[in-house]
Structures are given as C-alpha cells and as structure tokens.
Amino acid sequence: MTSITEQVIKEDGCNIHLLHTKKFKTIHISLKFATSLTREDVTKRALLPYVIQQGTKSFPTALKLRGKLDEIYGAVLSIDSSKKGEQAVLTIRMEIPNEKYIQTEESLLDEAISLLSEILYEPKVENNGFDSKIVAREKITLKNKMEALHEDKMSLANTRMIEEMCKDEPYGLRIHGYEEDLETITPENLYEYYQKLLKEDYLDIFVSGDIEDLPIEDKLKKLSTDRKQPELTKPLVTPKSAKPLELVERDDITQAKLHFGYRTNITYDDSDYAALHVFNGIFGGFPSSKLFLNVREKHSLAYYAASRIESHKGLMFVFSGIAPEQYDLAKEIINDQMEQMVQGDFTEEHLEETKEMTINQLKETMDHPQGIIELNYQRVIAKSDVTPETLIKKIKQVTKDEVMTVAKKINQEIVYLLTSKEDADSGN
C-alpha cells in the first residue's frame, strides 16, 4: 500500500494526478474527458476514438502515426469511450518504457507527451472537419463493432437486459452508439463536437510509474491548454418500484444466457458501499460464492454463474450460462441464494474470507498501472473522498448485520433469458 502515493494538482483546465510507484518498468499516461451521457451524443463519442487514431497533422496516416509510436520503443496508444454510471468518458492512454531500462539519447517522455498533444489538438483535418475519407471508413468500423455484439452472446444478453431495465435512463444507452445515427454524422459536425468536448468536458490527467525524479508536471500542462474545468455533476440514483420484469428472447444459441438485474440503491460514496462489496463477494463475486457453488457445483447447472456490482448508479447484475431447459430451476436457485443473503444464511467464516479476498482483489488491481488509475478515477466520478486505501480499511470493518442490511436494500428488477430458437416452450 505504501508503495503508491497519489498527488493531486488542481490546474485551471484540469486535475493532474501523479501516482508515484516503483512497481512498473513503464510510465502510463491517461487523459479522461467526462460529461453527462446523452442519446444525442453517444454515437459521436463512440466514433471519435476510431477517427482520432487515424492520423494527425504531421503523421497523416494511421501507418505513419503507428510507425512513430514504434520508434518510441513501441509506445502504446489506446483510445476508447465508456460509461461510468451516467457519465460518458473518453479515455486516451499512452504507455511508454521508463528510460531507466533503455539506452537512448532522446527523452521518451518528452516525445510521448508531444505526440499525445498532437493527437489531441492537431488531428488530421480538411476544411472545417475531420478528413472525410477517414470518417466514412471509421463509420464502417464502428458499424461492424455494433454488429459484432450479436456474436458475443454474453455481452448481447447483458446489453439487452440493461437496455430494458434502464429504458428511460441514460445508463440504458449503448456505448457503441446506434446505427441510425451514423447517417447524420458528418466530418464537420463530428469535428465541431470534438472541439466542444476538448473545451467543455471535465478533464483528469493521470500519470503512474516510477516518476519521482521527472519534471512531469510542467510537461503535462501542454496537454490542457486554453480550457476551463467545468463542474462535474454528481451521479443520480434512481430508485424504482420493485416489480420485477421477466423477458425471454431467442437467438441462434445452444447455451442459454440467464441474467438478472437489480438496484442496489448504494453507490461509491455511500457509507454501506464497503458492505456492498462484501455482499457481492459472498453472493456471486468469487468461485467460493453462493452462486458458483450452488448453481454450478451443486446442481451442475451452469458453466458460469457470477454477480457484479456497478458503483455509480447503484446496480447489480447476475450472469449465468445454462442449458435452455434448465431455466426454471436455475432461476429458482439463483433467487434462493438472494433470499439466503437477506436471511443471513452465511457463516462468519465465509464473511471473513470474503473480506480478505475482496481486499486481495483491490490490492492486485493496484499492481497494474491502468488498475491504479481506474481505481483513483472512481473517486473523481463519485465526487468522493474515499481513497482505495480508505475503502480497504472500511471493508475490514464490515459486519454480518451490515451485509444483511445491504441485502435487504437490493431490489430485483429484471430477469432476462436469451435462449435457443428450437424448444419454444422452454422459457416458461
């Protein structure tokens, strides 16, 4: 724990987070642009990561840009759009070797920051928009990405479930956007939106690695010129009435996907968030959890059965893969595990083990450069003072009663089954 220290510097245009650690042989830089997730902009934000990787003013093709990255010892650039609760987040990451391990004349860090700055602020443009050829082609790339969802049945089931569950909420939006929007996007309006994003989104810059002796702060200022940091809206929790919905859909599939959606009514900054982590660990977060043991091991019903919590909107999901004809039995067993959580049907020993495993998992995440950044970013999105270290301390103190209280707060909202086309009467 003591091997990472975070230093936060609030600039006019952004927050700079320096994460000092000797764990890694590389330096990792992440820029995160956040704003409220909306139906109007979601497809543009999905398309942008593809477009801005295709070339800059001085490296006008993807090949030239990638060649430049190769020269800085295979620096890795990755750009993506994601959602954190109801915030849309565009992340630009670059990872470079620490100069300590390389005999080189030039400063890799300077080169990396200049290149990042060029990628962000000097993309390849023509007239008043992005390069039209690039935009046209990347629309196809994104469209393929949207279509590929249908091949990953687990993600498909999860996406469909969330879409139904959060029908009228931004969280229900698809992060890859919508095919019908692609027609309305032009090189000009996409560029215009991008300029707005650069100026008006909430920006955090993270750097992790062995950076103690490097004058990194000044160099980073280059990455946030001419902007003012806006206010970040605090995430909203929307409690819904508990009237669980049941939905069966069919696809070309041999193993059915049975998913459940819940409202936990607990988010990152809440006092019982640590207890929610422990709840999830006992219920379905680990191979020793109730779901895995009872659905997979005891009844040989599923290849996998697990749960996951969402920290900013207050959601929980259960995922399982079952034989289509086992739907009713699997549903009953999963619901039964939840009921047992409410009743406190788990041992003190299981509680203590789960606390240790949950802490283990958090510490392991901090052994990864990107993991450290993501954990610290949770706190930014939640507008919370709870550091990963504080969270670990709180987890240690969680009691059985607190876990049961959490269990009572959780409401099931949807049962979703994606099943095979053949046996039309299996679903009910």
Next chain:
Amino acid sequence: METKLFRQFQETIYSEEMSNGLRVYVIPKKEMAKTYAIFSTKYGSIDQQFVPINQQDMVKVPDGIAHFLEHKLFEKEDRDVFQDFSKQGASSNAFTSFTKTAYLFSSTSNVEKNLTTLIDFVQDPYFSDESVEKEKGIIAQEIKMYDDQPDWRAFFGTIKSMFANHPIRIDIAGTVESINKITKEDLYTCYNTFYHPSNMVLCIVGNVEPEAIIKQVRENQANKEFTPMDEVKRGFPEEPSGVAQKELVIEMPVSIPKALVGIKEKDIPTNKEAFAKREWMIDITLDYLFSKSGEAYERLYEEGLIDQSFSSETSLEENFGFSIIGGNSQQPDELANRIKEELLQFSSNPMDEKSFERIKRKKFGQLLRAMNSLEFIANQYSHYQLMDIDFFETAELLEQLTFEEYIEFTNHWIDENQLSVCFVK
C-alpha cells in the same frame, strides 16, 4: 540454490532442482502487493499417445483428457481445493494448452500457506467413478459454450486445415462424445505418468524471500515419495510438412464472415538458441506486415477488407508450429487471397534494415511493458523452462539478432504449400 542476474531488466532469478527432478524458480518483486505462483506439467492436449510409467507399451487415451484431469484435480474426497485457496485469501485457477497444464494462484497474504496448498493438491489426486461422471456434465457445458463462439471455431478450423494427423487437431476440451469415454483409471494413468516432478516446473514471482520459498519447497518434497522416472516417451503420428487442406469452410450464423490464413511452420530448429530466434523472426515479420503499424495491414484496411478484429498470432513448440492471420470481413475470399499474396510477396521482397531495427525497438518496448505483469513473467518463464530455455535469455537474443540472420530466414520461411485458409460464413 543458484542465482542469475539479468542486469538490463534488473531482475534476479533464484533456482534449484529438487532431488526428485522438480525445478523451482523464484523471481522476487518486492514492490508488488501480490505474489503469483504457477505449477506446470509438460502435458497438454497433444499428449495422447505415450508409454505409461512402469509400462512398456504405447497407449492411446480419449481426446480432452488432459483438460478433464485439470478440472478433476481440484476436487478431493471431502472438499474442493478452490475453497481452500479462498479461505486463505487467494484466487486460484488452472488452464490446459496444447503442450502443458498449469495450476496457479495469486494472493497478497498467506503466500506460504497457499504455496503448500498448490503443491499438495497437484501432487495428491483423488478420482472416483462418481465424481468423474459428474464432471462430464460440467465439461459438456463448457464445450458447448466454445461451440457457440465463432472466433474459437475459426481458430480451431484453421488448425485443422493445416495439420493432417498431428493431435493438435483435437479440441483441447475434447468432444462431448470423447469425454464420455473417460474413466477414473485413464485419469490415474495420465496423472502418474505426466505429473511426475521431473516433468514439472514451479515458478513463483512476487513479494517473496527466495531463500525461504525454496527451503519450503525442498522440505515439502522431502516428505513425498516418487519412483525415479526417465523422460516420458510420447508418440506422434507422421505429419507432412505442407498443409492438410488448402481450404476449410465452417457454416454457422455470424453477422460478419471470418477469414483466417494459417501458416504451417516447417523445419523447426532443435537448437534452443535457434528456436528462440525463430520465434522472434516470425514475430518481427508478422508485426511488420500485419500489426496496426504494418504495411500490409494499412493496405488491407484501405481496401476495406479488414476491421478492428484483424489480428495475427503464433505458436511455436518443439514438434509443431503455426501462425494464424485474419479476422472479420465482408469479403472473406478476397481477404484470404490478399493475405496469402502479401505473405508470398514478402518472402521474395522482405523489409529493409531500417524497418527491421524499428520493429526490434518496438518488440523490446513491448517486452518491458509485459514485464509489469507478474503473471506474464511467471507464465513465460515456465513455458520456456519446460523446453529447457531461459526466458530472459530469449529477451537478450532479440537484441543480438542481426539483419543478415533475418534475411536468411525470410528466404526459406514460406512457400505456398505452407498456407491454408479457414472461413466461417
């Protein structure tokens, strides 16, 4: 105990061979919260025919048995070992590949206890008729899940198109039919032969004291008895150097068709250094052509033949090797033809020295980055040790590789008989 320092990477390896033949490697990383340990046997899905320990004749076992055994080893008479690790704050897992089976855990506490659990559970099998039957249902579900994954089907289809007889053709998990034939006795035969300490490697990387760890393993092994054993005799059918079939089509519902081109490796070097260099040279070539900064990648992208799913990968082992290149495409036939064309053109007109040096730099940077991961170091270290190669030495060989050696390689690497295609549409 031996120590070996690799100055450039600032890593030291502590090692010892136990009297029963087990090789142990420890790489301390004091800054990390976590420790990762992996216990591997040189036994995978391809080891189907062999002479069992204390016997004379070659036997053949059902497809998928190495993977089945991996599942069953976690189960003991009274408990599931997963739970033991959980109780000790560790997460554990296992995997079976073509050539090895590995058991692993990671934890940030109770490392000593977890290490004992790891060694003991792998060295103390318990198979019963009843539990073997029960497992068949679970593994059948796993096989069905793979059957629904077009990428996995395409990958295996390409392997099948390349290899006529070699058991790499067999799905790692077997088929629902083949696993149903597995008996408790089969499991013991395979276990006793391939899980002998002399066929295994233990590697521990993370927040540990090397001396203490090695002492712990030494004492643990001293309490167990193993009959001495020579290297396992394995049988492999004759395999032609060219591909089995030029084209294979898998029909399954996909929104975008897939095309993968396979390159079947020939004349795999038996010399360790040459073997490691061959791996780097294939890697450099595929990077030059098909990575995101690749020449051919750019052309294929411009032609609208590929998308983000496009990738290439290589697997080189002592008795087989292949590379697979491809991805989703609306014009799969055209994509396959173009990939083959790029490969064949490259062999007569390879890259220049400047590109070669650029890619060497990139590979070195990639290696450093990968070394952030304890898992990567331990997995790679074990993988190479099972072939008697030191992983950090392979990293040094990258730096030593010359352009002349590389050009010599490209002259003989590929001809048309080495190439096959698999479509999913």
